[in-house]
Amino acid sequence: MTGRALVVVRAGALTTVQDRGRPGHAHLGVPRSGALDTPSAALVNRLVGNPVEAAVLETTLDGCALRPRCPVTVAVGGAPCRVRVDGRPAAWGAPVDVPAGSLVEVGTAERGVRAYVAVSGGVRVEPVLGSRSTDLLSGLGPPPLADGTVLPLGRPGVPFARVDVAPQPGPPAELVLRVVPGPRADWFTPGALRTFVTGAYRVSAASNRVGLRVEGPALGRSRPGELASEGMVLGAVQVPPDGLPVVFLADHPTTGGYPVIGVVRAADLPAAAQAVPGTPVRFVTVRRRPGTTRA
Template identity: 80%
Template sequence: MSDRAMSVVRAGALTTVQDRGRPGHAHLGVPRSGALDGPAAALVNRLVGNPPDAAVLETTLTGCALAPRSDVTVAVGGAPCRVTVGGRPAAWGAPVRVPAGAVLDVGPAIRGVRGYVAVSGGIVVEAVLGSRSTDLLSGLGPPPLTDGTVLPLGRERPPHARVDAAPQPAPPAELVLRVTLGPRADWFTPDALRAFTARTFHVSSASNRIGLRTEGPVLERARGGELASEGMVLGAVQVPPAGRPVVFLADHPTTGGYPVIGVVRRADLPAAAQAAPGTPVRFVAVRRR
């Protein structure tokens, strides 16, 4: 392998390779996948001079540590965290030069959940169905990183962005999700529909890349039985028999049999990627556009 590679020193709780995902394959049962916080992934790519669809690393809560085999430029964004290079403090949210063999340590999230690490040239693991993204549901793409994994890098495309720091949204203190009711809102009682858009839920620690699970009010159904499986979309709010809403994220299944009470606006989903367990969640009903 050439020196355009990077070794994983510390993989962290869950670090995966992500890009813009593989949309357009739902009819084959393949989820979209891709970075949960798309704007954060695109920004770190821009900071190091990569195109917006270059593959990056997505970390979860505990960060990761990496050692490049050649000099590279990196940028860390998404959830704020402490960054060091060779044990010395380095900038978060800005381009940083990492010498060959030095360890880039991306620390635990100070706020939020998911961090993004872009490397000049991008991560060039083998693409599957046009994407390098790890899909936890289907198993497509590279497996989650483990200690000792070696990641190939693409050719560097200078120059990187000449900025001291780039503004990034703070992780939400309260997650407000705009939702269009339906298509199965008629499966719920009037009291449940009022509770869905008037009461406060909280992010569950059981949330993952498949869905943001909630704790709080139980939404009562108006009818018994279950639906036949039907297609699911990104942002669908499915309500299992326990009555607590689940917002489908990038690795969601393409079909499901629990009723969908509403669909979250796609523009609100990046904030959901950064909502830590316990974060208050409110669903705000909006008209279909």
């Protein structure tokens, strides 16, 4: 076997290439995309000696299996899961040397939703608008991985981290989302605004990379009709006609016509990426910090 490449033996339910995304193109109608759990993606990159912006693999629930065509160092983080190399247990949350031709198996998430797999040199698929990320909404970037896909790898950079295991936050038992109110909070009744921050919500199984959907009490509006489409930002909490909030994640649309009751602080969104269906969700109102223009 020759060449710096990685063969996808088992793609799993949904495995995509992700990096830090393509922010700055919303005026062109292009979402930012990128890894949903950005701290986990950055950590596994550091563990194998990659820069934090290198492309990794993001798995969903049931992992994947990979076979490198060259010797590599691999690190798996994010959702805790079993890792095996040629059938033997390997470390999760730490760098692992993998010989050429060996089978790396990333198992089903034991907690959480998304695991991240970094390979020394990074995944080097062709970038689109400066990013290698798969965007499920717009279709930009490489398609979701399929069995047999061959991914090119870059050249390794600095030596990988010498650690036994890197501490990582666990998936949330309760998802607490801090929300800056508005810009369309005035479209909702006073009772709905109270319900939003006191209601018992849970993560819906209909959640995906576009948005975190919740189940719980519906929010009533104070005015009829719909808005003209307006710009949407990462973390916007849009309320469609069924009254159930949707928290926009990395692949969210850049415009929308449903009112936004608030915007979740960006620091809380990685935990949303790991919240399994049924996880309790609590929205907490906070004030916009001085000097900021967004959450």
